[in-house]
Amino acid sequence: MDETVAEYIRRTVLKIPRDEIKSMLQTWGFLSETQLQTLNFHQTKDNISQDVVQLCEDNSADIKQAAVLDIIYNHIYPNKRIWSVYQMNKTGEETDFFDLTDFKKKFKRRLQSALKNVTINFREYEDNAIWIRIAWGTPYKKPNQYKTSYVVYHSQTPYVFISASVLRSTLPLLCQALVVASNYHDIREMELRSHCLNSLKDIVFKRYSQTFQTYYPRPLQERNVAPENVDLRIIQENRSEKERIQRVNREVFGDGPQPKLEFAQYKLETMFKSNPKMDVLDIKEPFRCLVKFSSPHLLESLKSLAPAGLADAPLSPLLTCIPQKARNYFKIRERKGFFPGSFVSP
């Protein structure tokens, strides 16, 4: 077995949390059940990984099998990478029947014709998700297994989730191969990025709880519920305002959990509007400014801003439109025309 393959398997096993190693190796299926029985999972991870490498040596593993283990690991822990969402479109109404073998063949052929040194692996999962792992090399060097890109393609949708690898230069080639293989015309990057792959899927497949512009009749029951543990000597004067904030929040964000995003970025190319006496900028040029909101869970924290007394309700539509518009990177330019203001570029 190749030394690089051995090292790669060892490092992959080291990444897995100790309690998960056994089940992941079973899912991998490369080592037999009897071989797995011989492993002692109670020793240090270092030793476990060495033992696994030894067993793989006995089975003469090659890079293809090692890559499958890597896909399995990334499928279970996708949140260690940043995912970007791309949308493909095709002109015309032909709905081709999706042929998996055809897709894989075309994809491989396209990539390999441009770049001989690539390792490509496919793995299909339920819900029509195709996971593709690509390790990139150069015309003169073998593929670097540690510089990998991941693609998750749901064949019944035009959406592709790509985990940007360090080599950004390979992105155009990758996009091209996807378009050709899936019989689409072109592909564009939606300005939507996050660590949480499932949340990205929730947003583009509209699986989160949507809000509808209907009137919410307040059930009578709500008014009569007296909160327990409240001293009657403490009187809340703004109870109706609090209820209004809850209602507005519910109308804007819905009742269910929000998709998990970590940032929202707004690139402002608007004119600086200052007090005319201030005279800060004489030049009539757009004031370039970048505003970035970051949070462990951006949408939930936006939802709790008004109830916590940190902002007015309703919030600016620039913040609340993120799930509906399916983007968290915005460019805001000056609106040209009769009414001064700003508009969000498509």
Added chain:
Amino acid sequence: MAVVRPFDKLPALNSAAVLLVGSDESLQQKLAEAILKEKKNFKISIHLATSLPLPSERDHLRPRIDLIAFMIDIKSKYSLKNVEASLAHVDASFFLGKVCFLVTGVGRVNYCSVEMNAIWKLGEVYCSPVLYCELELEGIRVATAQRLLQMLQICAGHIPGVSALSFGLLMRNSADE
């Protein structure tokens, strides 16, 4: 515009009411509970509001307000704006010793977004004492509750010989030294 006036209602026997105005409700609630825990020999009612004016439908139920404490969080410009907007709905005669400013969050230097200058000016313009307290810490919360209680008693007229105005002047003079 509904304005809070200090003497538009008759006082009740042996009782006092304090109004806390601020945008952070949980901190208000904690301070109110700390005040209630203190030993006192009069009836107290604590009114919590996020901003003024107070809703008019509860006007007839509300007792005379003896002391207003505006709560500002140094970490939130929004809380300062909120207080500044609410100050317009307070009758001028309240500022003769019956108003004070509580400034919280001063422990976290890195997160200050309100300038100390703005706070100091607020105290100067409205002739009212500014108490700096880190209300998130229980010990300071208890101490602030005790101070507020003492001020409340004076403002409600329970201490003979000391009026709200004279006490207010005393606090300002000692602060200037």
